Amino acid sequence: MPVPILLYHQIDIPPAKRVPFRSMIVHPDAFRRQMAWLKRLGYKGLSLRDAVPHIEGRESGKVAIITFDDGFRNVYENALPVLQEHGFTATNFFVANQIGGRNAWDIPLGAAPAPCMSASQMREWAALGHEVGSHTLDHVHLLDVPRQEASRQISQSRDALQDMLGMAVTSFAYPYGDENAEIRALVRDAGYAHATTTERRKALLGDDDFGLPRLTIRRNDSWLHFLKKCLT
Numbered sequence: 001m002p003v004p005i006l007l008y009h010q011i012d013i014p015p016a017k018r019v020p021f022r023s024m025i026v027h028p029d030a031f032r033r034q035m036a037w038l039k040r041l042g043y044k045g046l047s048l049r050d051a052v053p054h055i056e057g058r059e060s061g062k063v064a065i066i067t068f069d070d071g072f073r074n075v076y077e078n079a080l081p082v083l084q085e086h087g088f089t090a091t092n093f094f095v096a097n098q099i100g101g102r103n104a105w106d107i108p109l110g111a112a113p114a115p116c117m118s119a120s121q122m123r124e125w126a127a128l129g130h131e132v133g134s135h136t137l138d139h140v141h142l143l144d145v146p147r148q149e150a151s152r153q154i155s156q157s158r159d160a161l162q163d164m165l166g167m168a169v170t171s172f173a174y175p176y177g178d179e180n181a182e183i184r185a186l187v188r189d190a191g192y193a194h195a196t197t198t199e200r201r202k203a204l205l206g207d208d209d210f211g212l213p214r215l216t217i218r219r220n221d222s223w224l225h226f227l228k229k230c231l232t
Ligand SMILES: [Zn+2]
Pocket: 069, 070, 135, 139, 175, 176
């Protein structure tokens, strides 16, 4: 059965101004309603790690994989309690050099500054059963940097997160969805088991483990729109 892999960024009250990337900030009430819908419809929300048996077709059942990019603190504050309430797990892809920092990669483009989780918040996220994935060291465009730098961004972020956590990091998300066969190979060689892109469709049996598609959930998605993304 095709599995939806949902992609969120920030869960917070969106700024009133029309700032860039405002559409990526989902209101906490909307997120709560979306998780409640999944539960009501019999879906289990799982991290990528927890959903591997479903992706590989070894287990069946209604599953939605919940992922967040960038490791924002507002996910810890506003989404984590909701996930706990529903008994769901999720994956957050952290920018290793911005743990305790902020969205430094987006601010030059006009985005509102937003803090990232601290190391202790990330550890708590992991201790509650949620997955920590990597999203490089600095949120770089992997296709625009030299191959050696791409390799460093991919492997050193894994090392850094593993050192902070004391556990294995096996999932990766390509910043901006920038990837090709060479980048996928670098991710595989660095020791990851899965990587997600921003290709928009559900994951199917037989998809490349290093090219899993995702469905972006946006601020102005209505509940109907959300359900369509998950169910159809
Ligand atoms: Zn990102």
